[in-house]
Amino acid sequence: MxxxxxxxxxxxxxxxxxxxxxxxxxxxxxxxxxxxxxxxxxxxxxxxxxxxxxxxxxxxxxxxxxxxxxxxxxxxxxxxxxxxxxxxxxxxxxxxxxxxxxxxxxxxxxxxxxxxxxxxxxxxxxxxxxxxxxxxxxxxxxxxxxxxxxxxxxxxxxxxxxxxxxxxxxxxxxxxxxxxxxxxxxxxxxLTNTHNFQPSANNSGEIVYTGALNQFKDGIMDLLQGYVTFNKKTPGKKLVLMGDLNVSPDKDEVIAFIDKNNMREKIEITGYVDRSVMIRRMSDAAVLALAKPSNRQAEHCFPTKIAEYLSTGKPVLTTTTGSIPQFLTNRKDSYLTEPNNPDELANTLSDIFSDYDQAKIVGKNGRELAQNEFxxxxxxxxxxxxxxxxxxxxx
CATH class of the missing domain: 3.40.50.2000 (Glycogen Phosphorylase B;)
Structure with missing residues (x-):
């Protein structure tokens, strides 16, 4: 053909x-x-x-x-x-x-x-x-x-x-x-190529997001708000945003929010990184997060990054939007929260880190899901x- x-x-x-x-x-x-x-x-x-x-x-x-x-x-x-x-x-x-x-x-x-x-x-x-x-x-x-x-x-x-x-x-x-x-x-x-994401015993302790740093598509402001609330209860966990902020329509709002909450030392925005670096940091993360909001775009799409997140074998935190709950099961192969709810996201992050041994089991199940379905x-x-x-x- x-x-x-x-x-x-x-x-x-x-x-x-x-x-x-x-x-x-x-x-x-x-x-x-x-x-x-x-x-x-x-x-x-x-x-x-x-x-x-x-x-x-x-x-x-x-x-x-x-x-x-x-x-x-x-x-x-x-x-x-x-x-x-x-x-x-x-x-x-x-x-x-x-x-x-x-x-x-x-x-x-x-x-x-x-x-x-x-x-x-x-x-x-x-x-x-x-x-x-x-x-x-x-x-x-x-x-x-x-x-x-x-x-x-x-x-x-x-x-x-x-x-x-x-x-x-x-x-x-x-x-x-x-x-x-x-x-x-x-x-x-x-889709994902699970062979590109070999499970890693390393744990940077970081909460990692990859993508466009866009509120409408990926709920970046919800993630930031949830992280700030979480950080007050459980300090010491860095949030890493892997993406190019310069092309985000929400650039000014993101910077203003970080400065307002004195988070410059706790939130890293990497800019564009080579894919091999991105895969390594994802694989070494403690948690991979996506706070996708509820809207028409989310209703009809299925974020590709979810398949890659799951492929790492690390705990994945995301929202119950679109096709996500059709394939993912809360606290079995992922952690699912209500969209547009930063407080629930913060509480779920606290749950993950309070029983990280269980979170590792959830991450392992997530990788198996990626291998079987995606x-x-x-x-x-x-x-x-x-x-x-x-x-x-x-x-």
Whole structure:
């Protein structure tokens, strides 16, 4: 099978979506299928050291290509021009070089990219599949023009696909009446490569969070408030926030809160760190935490970081949002708290540290859950079967 992936995210170094699609491609390759990842726009910010600087190459055996430079220009006008050029270079490359594609998998919500890829799929008779892990337009402002665009998009765009890969039952249900009658869906939950997270006897005593330091997505302010309350009862445990605060919409609020509560010495914000460093610090942590709040985004998503947290074998503290309680069991394989409740989070942290021997058992059970439910081998094999069903299906 020849699989072409259009990924509108940084690659090979990126956030959750990048890691998820990489595990797709890795398993496709391991199973003998040809795969290439194409990134259809520059992704690296011009004012930082680029994490991805190669126009093309291989990462863990997966070939990838940026049709234009990975680094965004420092000029607003030139960035728009480069986005325009990158779109045409991407489509030109696909039409010239990927004619033998059996499945075109797109992770991109731009209507013009989707429409162009649909034309390619019709012309070369390949299956066109969308991977979507977020509720559509959940981050859009609610205004007149956005509402019109959202309505037209939802009514028309999702009917262009032969198949959808979604991350949760709620997304599956949402799309049931928005795809064409011949299309198929498959639910693929969060993924992890458990081999990358070997259990460690080390214990730094740290409470570790990894991610975007964003309140709307990850409840970063709830985590900070819960930690401050916990620290008053149980001092001496550092909170480590592994992420780039400079790209967070809540940067000023986070800094102000830390300063107001005199927490500069007790809360470490690492900034961007290499993935190997991140994995080591996660594996050495005492607790891995995510205070995801209750909102529409959380209702329909399933945070990938949960699978990676569980893979470490360390105790995981998170909230009962979205698909999390569907898979995780409180005080058996994780610690679950009510969302938007920093006081309960603080009390649960106290419970973990007051009986850490029991917490270690919970952490061990969590790793077993990750191996049984979220390891990429098992889940991506379902996608391969799904693709074969699409290819064998008569329209």
């Amino acid at each position: 020849n699989i072409t992936i259009v990924l509108n995210e940084a690659y090979p170094i990126g956030m959750a979506a990048t890691n998820r699609i990489h595990l797709y491609a890795k398993r496709f390759k391991e199973c003998g299928h040809n795969v290439e990842i194409i990134v259809p726009r520059p992704t690296e910010r011009h004012h930082t050291i680029p994490k991805n600087h190669e126009i093309k190459g291989e990462y863990e055996g997966i070939p990838f290509k940026y049709p234009l430079s990975p680094v965004r220009n420092n000029s607003f006008i030139k960035r728009r021009i480069n986005d325009f050029l990158s779109f045409f270079k991407t489509t030109g490359y696909i039409f010239r070089k990927k004619r033998n594609t059996d499945v075109l998998l797109i992770v991109d919500n731009r209507w013009y990219m989707i429409f162009t890829c649909k034309i390619f799929s019709l012309f070369y008779k390949c299956k066109f599949v969308l991977e979507i892990s977020e509720f559509p337009f959940v981050f859009y402002d609610n205004n007149f023009f956005n509402n019109i665009y959202r309505s037209l998009y939802i009514k028309n765009i999702f009917r262009l696909f032969d198949g959808l890969i979604v991350i949760s039952d709620s997304l599956f249900s949402y799309f049931e009446d928005k795809i064409n009658k011949n299309a198929k869906q498959i639910i693929i939950p969060i 390891d990429y081998n098992k889940q991506v094999d379902k996608i391969i079967t799904f693709f074969n069903e699409l290819l064998n299906k008569k329209n």
